Amino acid sequence: MISLLTLVAIATLSFAQSATELAKQQREQNAAYMKLLNMKPSKSAKKEAKNYKKQGWEIPAGESDLALQITKSQLLGEELMADEEGNTTHRYYQHTGMATSGAYNTGFATARANALTEVASMMRTQLVAAWKAKNDNSQGGATTVTANEKFHQRIAGIVDESITNAQPTVKMYRRVGNNFEVQVRLAFDKKELAARLKRNAQKELENEGDEELDEMIDEMLSSKF
Secondary structure (H helix, E strand, C coil): CCCHHHHHHHHHHHHHHHHHHHHHHHHHHHHHHHHHHCCCCCHHHHHHHHHHHHCCCECCCCCCCHHHHHHHHHHHHHCEEECCCCCEEECEEEEEEEEEECCHHHHHHHHHHHHHHHHHHHHHHHHHHHHHHHHHHHHCCCCCHHHHHHHHHHHHHHHHHHCCCCEEEEEEEEEECCEEEEEEEEEEEHHHHHHHHHHHHHHHCCCCCCCCHHHHHHHHHHHCC
């Protein structure tokens, strides 16, 4: 039987590891923000912004110049990191959501929600497919429909809980009659997202004892996103 002192030691170690990881992420974010503060619009970003403006797109009041926003998106898209196996992969995955509404703020909220919903749906699909393939191979036959639906329901909650922390990189709108057509590009930090997914999966599926879920998450984020 594990003693109380052992449990306390494990909890303390876990907290220390978590605090260390958070501090490391904060340093990385601070360095990235300093880089963004000193950036100038890239030539390709200026060209892209010019094309958007020709199509009637504008930036909301108080936001950075569109070329600067696009440059920020490009910088995040170029940032690399090492995956669990030491291979190089892109750190950020970006996805654009769109919506039309009678007010800009409502359109922005809906466009952002649409982007989150679309990415969450793709992640759920990939994880369920990976889980089904793993079980089919281990069992030597097809996984039951009921088992697939059960895992899909549980992984849906895990993904939805984990995917909320995404930063807008590009915000723009154009008038369509009396409405606002809004476009929002979100950047998902795959390193942070992987940690959230694993943490929430461990909490939700701790009774399942599925140690391969971490590998499925890493593979999904590195190869599909």
